[in-house]
Amino acid sequence: MAAAVFHQCIGAIQVRSCGTEKSGNSSLRFISRGFVIDCGLLRKGTCSSHWCKLHVIRASTSDASVIDPISSTSHNAIDSSQNTSIETALILIRHGESLWNEKNLFTGCVDVPLTKRGVEEAVEAGKRISNIPVDMVFTSALIRAQMTAMLAMTQHRRKKVPIVMHNESKEAKAWNQIYSEETKKQSIPVITAWQLNERMYGELQGLNKQETAERYGKEKVHEWRRSFDVPPPNGESLEMCSQRAVAYFREHIEPHLQSGKHVMVAAHGNSLRSIIMYLEKLTSQEVISLELSTGIPLLYIYKEGKFMRRGSPVGATEAGVYAYNRV
Numbered sequence: 001m002a003a004a005v006f007h008q009c010i011g012a013i014q015v016r017s018c019g020t021e022k023s024g025n026s027s028l029r030f031i032s033r034g035f036v037i038d039c040g041l042l043r044k045g046t047c048s049s050h051w052c053k054l055h056v057i058r059a060s061t062s063d064a065s066v067i068d069p070i071s072s073t074s075h076n077a078i079d080s081s082q083n084t085s086i087e088t089a090l091i092l093i094r095h096g097e098s099l100w101n102e103k104n105l106f107t108g109c110v111d112v113p114l115t116k117r118g119v120e121e122a123v124e125a126g127k128r129i130s131n132i133p134v135d136m137v138f139t140s141a142l143i144r145a146q147m148t149a150m151l152a153m154t155q156h157r158r159k160k161v162p163i164v165m166h167n168e169s170k171e172a173k174a175w176n177q178i179y180s181e182e183t184k185k186q187s188i189p190v191i192t193a194w195q196l197n198e199r200m201y202g203e204l205q206g207l208n209k210q211e212t213a214e215r216y217g218k219e220k221v222h223e224w225r226r227s228f229d230v231p232p233p234n235g236e237s238l239e240m241c242s243q244r245a246v247a248y249f250r251e252h253i254e255p256h257l258q259s260g261k262h263v264m265v266a267a268h269g270n271s272l273r274s275i276i277m278y279l280e281k282l283t284s285q286e287v288i289s290l291e292l293s294t295g296i297p298l299l300y301i302y303k304e305g306k307f308m309r310r311g312s313p314v315g316a317t318e319a320g321v322y323a324y325n326r327v
């Protein structure tokens with residue numbers, strides 16, 4: 001059941017091609033455009049063309065008749081007299097395709113930009129989340145994540161201006177002040193943090209993934225790429241990456257969700273895999289089979305200290321949303 005901050009009964013819609021996960025209880029889950037849609041009231045049946053009353057997280061819809069969650073208060077702190085707690089949205093996006101993704105090179109912390117396709121992926125991601133409120137954006141210190149965040153926000157329906165906050169020095173902090181409260185209200189702070197950077201791939205950075213597999217053997221490269229605690233030569237293991245990424249998330253991002261802010265995080269394949277491991281309490285065995293596509297937004301709802309996966313695919317093999325990186 002879609003028990004989440006933006007679930008609305010938007011009437012019956014026809015669900016066309018999608019993946020389904022038939023569950024024993026009265027709800028079916030559909031994958032449509034990379035988002036899981038939980039049916040509320042429905043007739044039993046297969047996916048095919050299926051009419052049902054949907055409670056759905058509006059990841060993106062052009063249907064004007066749909067109530068716009070954006071008009072609700074951004075904090076979405078529901079009236080305490082209703083005795084309900086704050087629910088907030090957390091959107092995770094792996095950066096769009098980068099120039100070194102395109103060349104199949106190990107990238108890690110090398111700071112390369114997006115390809116044209118990566119730019120298009122970022123804009124498409126923005127369209128998919130255009131109805132979901134965003135009060136703050138966090139990105140890594142790397143341009144491919146920052147480009148993805150800024151491009152995605154150009155598609156947001158509220159048209160607020162994302163502004164990278166500079167506090168790398170006293171002057172930087174002082175010199176990027178905004179002296180209009182009204183203008184501030186029309187802005188969204190973008191906070192960059194190296195702790196959200198991609199795992200540092202050490203001596204693999206810049207090497208071709210295919211050639212590396214031929215030189216060191218597929219198994220060894222797979223172990224470097226997809227084990228939990230085995231680092232590449234002079235690089236970070238996923239475990240080491242998660243120690244900084246998850247620590248940052250818990251200390252600097254989660255408190256904002258608790259206070260009623262909706263947050264978007266644009267980061268990297270491995271820094272996000274480690275954060276998802278924390279959100280979904282995955283084991284070190286489960287996380288190694290998790291892959292993230294470039295530029296596909298994943299939606300979680302935060303409520304009472306828990307994260308409910310809403311927009312992420314039901315399984316790591318879900319075509320079209322998770323993609324396996326080429327070796």
Ligand SMILES: O=C(O)[C@H](O)COP(=O)(O)O
Nearest residue numbers: 105106107108225269325
């Ligand atoms: O850093 C890189 O090369 C990619 O962003 C992620 O690479 P991986 O899929 O090998 O972790």
